[in-house]
Amino acid sequence: MSAIAESSMDRGAVASEVARGAPSPGARHVPGAGLDPIFKAALYGCSGLILILLASIVVLLFYGGWPALSHFGPSFYWSTVWNPVTENFGAGVMIYGTLFTGILALIIAMPMSFGIAFFLTEIAPVSLRRPIGMAIQLLAAVPSIIFGMWGVVVVVPLMAAYVEPPLIALFSHIPVLTYLFKGPASGLGMLTAGIILAFMVIPFITAMFVEIIEAVPTMLKESAYGVGCTTYEVFRNVSVPYGRTALVGATMLGFGRALGETMAVTYVIGNANRISASLFASGSTIASTIANEFPDAPAGSLRNQSLLELGFVLFVISFIVLAISRLLVRTGVK
Incomplete structure (x- = not known):
């Protein structure tokens, strides 16, 4: 009995020592266990650095531009005058050009992105999906200044010689379309900038479209095929409605990507401080004006x-x- 009592007392002493934080006799020492707090602090530091960097950019832009906003008032946002000689500045032309070229890019890029995504997810054999996917990723990695140089050397001459003159001759006499297709066929302008931006955002939109379509449950597609639907009908009536919200979100993501492009747009937009409804007219964006x-x-x-x-x-x-x-991508992808 005394041996049993002494054993129980020994176990109680060990338990009390462990409870107070002392290592148990059979416990192993884990190398680097004391580095966990340092590792956690480093992670918090990295995350905090991102927030500090973002906040510093916002503060710099806000306080740096506040004197101009105080001088011109709210009319700075819609004024179309930008004259460094008289020091009269307004952002109306640049905001219009930024939104106009971005919308043009979406109009051009969305059908192409849908076509590529449809081909990769429904039609292309497995042997082709990987090479085409890699080509799209490589296109996304091309620097914007390369797109700008390609636009000046290749796209602008083609637009001036083979695209803009036929469009002007075909649509300039139609009253509704006169304002969209008037002007000289110089190759520079809003339409060329929109085309360049479209090629730049197609990889991003296409990659998102492919992920969204692949997230559609296989059971829904097989059920549609089971009732006699074609591949196109499954894509149009099952895949697209299922991920509609996420598809719109991916399009908006591409739109945001197009808004901030600088050098490629600067090379081909013409850099004129005026507002025109013509697709062939020169203009400017916020990014191109800042770069210039x-x-x-x-x-x-x-x-x-x-x-x-x-x-x-x-x-x-x-x-x-x-x-x-x-927000749309999160709520649309199940």
Whole structure:
């Protein structure tokens, strides 16, 4: 009995030591266990650094552009005058050009992205899906300045010689379409910028479309095939309705990507500070204006402050578009 009592007392002492934090006699020492707090702190530091960086950018743009906004008032956002000589600045032309070229890019890119996604998910053999998918990823990795150079060397001459003249001759006499297809066939302008942006955002939209369509339950597709639907009918009546919200979100994500493109648009848009409804007219975007004029704007000048305010406007527009797209993608993909 005494041996049993002593054994139970020994077990109780060990339990009490373990409860107080002392290692048990049979416990192993795990190498690096004391580094967990440091690792966790490093992770928090990395996440916090991103937030600090984002906040610093917002603060820089807001406070840097605030004097210009105070000087011109709210009319800065819709004024179409941008004259560095008289120091009269307005963002109306740039906001219009940014939205106009972005919408043009979506109109061109969406049908092509749908076609590529339909081909990859429903028609293409397995041996072709991987090479085409890799080609799309490589297209997404091409720098924007390369697209701009390609646009100047290849697209602009083709537009001036073979695309714009027939369109002007065909549609310029129709009253409803006169304003869209008037102007000189120079190759530079909104339509060319929209085409370049479309090729730049197609990889992003296509990749999202493929993921969304592949997320459709196989049972739904097989049920549609079982009642005699064709491949196109399954795609149109099952896949697209199932991921409709996410598809719209992916499109908005591509739109946000197009809004901030700089060098490619700068090369082909013409960089004219005016608003025109013509697809062939030259214009400017927020990003192209900043790229062209920021190096020549003295620090602290009204011109420099106006450019910073333009950057803040672009940041706000892009943030709103990307927030909406993320929300739609999250709620649409099951």
